Amino acid sequence: MEQTKKYDIAIAYRIYPKVSKVPPVYSDNKYLMSKLCLESFKHALGNLNYKLLVILDNCPVEYEKLFTDNFNEDDLELIRLPFTGNSGTFGKQVDILLKQEYSENIYFAEDDYFYLPDALEKMLNFMKSSSDIHFITPYNHPDYNNILFHNYKKEFIKYGNIDWERISTTTMTFLTTKQALLKNEKMLRTYQVNNYDASLWSSITKINIYNFVNYFRTIKEDKGFLRIYFKMWWYGWTQHFFGVKQNLFCPVPTLSTHMDNKFLADGYNWEKLFIEF
Numbered sequence: 001m002e003q004t005k006k007y008d009i010a011i012a013y014r015i016y017p018k019v020s021k022v023p024p025v026y027s028d029n030k031y032l033m034s035k036l037c038l039e040s041f042k043h044a045l046g047n048l049n050y051k052l053l054v055i056l057d058n059c060p061v062e063y064e065k066l067f068t069d070n071f072n073e074d075d076l077e078l079i080r081l082p083f084t085g086n087s088g089t090f091g092k093q094v095d096i097l098l099k100q101e102y103s104e105n106i107y108f109a110e111d112d113y114f115y116l117p118d119a120l121e122k123m124l125n126f127m128k129s130s131s132d133i134h135f136i137t138p139y140n141h142p143d144y145n146n147i148l149f150h151n152y153k154k155e156f157i158k159y160g161n162i163d164w165e166r167i168s169t170t171t172m173t174f175l176t177t178k179q180a181l182l183k184n185e186k187m188l189r190t191y192q193v194n195n196y197d198a199s200l201w202s203s204i205t206k207i208n209i210y211n212f213v214n215y216f217r218t219i220k221e222d223k224g225f226l227r228i229y230f231k232m233w234w235y236g237w238t239q240h241f242f243g244v245k246q247n248l249f250c251p252v253p254t255l256s257t258h259m260d261n262k263f264l265a266d267g268y269n270w271e272k273l274f275i276e277f
Contacts, residue, residue, distance in 0.1 A: 046121030203236025
């Protein structure tokens with residue numbers, strides 16, 4: 001029986017040929033934005049030995065070439081799907097990363113993130129430093145310091161030249177392990193049935209879930225958070241009462257930004273970095 005080659009990390013990277021947000025560059029050309037993001041992702045891997053599993057959601061052939069032209073075919077697997085959508089391709093990522101035997105360390109990647117060099121290598125090194133680090137995002141969302149929803153005591157761990165902040169929520173781009181994914185699979189899969197990222201991560205991390213005073217203050221500031229709190233309890237009440245709290249961290253300063261013009265991470269002149277890359 002042939003033994004599966006082992007890697008430092010297994011990555012499920014999902015890509016879709018339509019623009020879903022308003023990017024800061026190439027707002028009318030998803031291919032060029034995807035190319036920029038993927039090239040930055042390649043540099044973010046640093047010296048890691050990786051297996052890249054690509055979920056192509058109704059993508060034309062030129063999107064496949066983005067990967068075959070940039071990555072070794074032995075370390076690359078293309079998974080072609082008809083139109084499946086955001087929640088469907090996330091579910092596919094969960095399926096793939098749970099079943100694969102390439103690595104215990106796994107990464108959920110989306111196609112609209114721009115990375116700084118060696119970002120993934122720094123994240124993985126930090127995760128390996130403690131068994132209490134369950135999830136890491138590369139993206140320091142500006143909301144962490146700007147809205148009442150994230151009004152909680154800030155906790156940091158210094159590792160390398162980065163302060164890693166324990167946070168309550170993130171997007172669906174993150175690093176974890178197969179063990180942590182399996183333990184939190186039920187909660188994460190609520191994303192497939194219309195739960196929000198903010199509400200499901202709040203249930204997983206349990207930060208601020210019992211701060212009802214902050215609920216009222218946050219909803220008063222922005223009534224849109226009423227839906228987030230409702231879904232947090234609708235989908236997550238068993239996790240709140242019976243589940244184990246998990247730790248989610250982000251880097252300070254950020255190691256990546258979401259390519260959403262309204263929510264670029266703080267601390268960098270991203271326009272300059274996009275041009276120079």
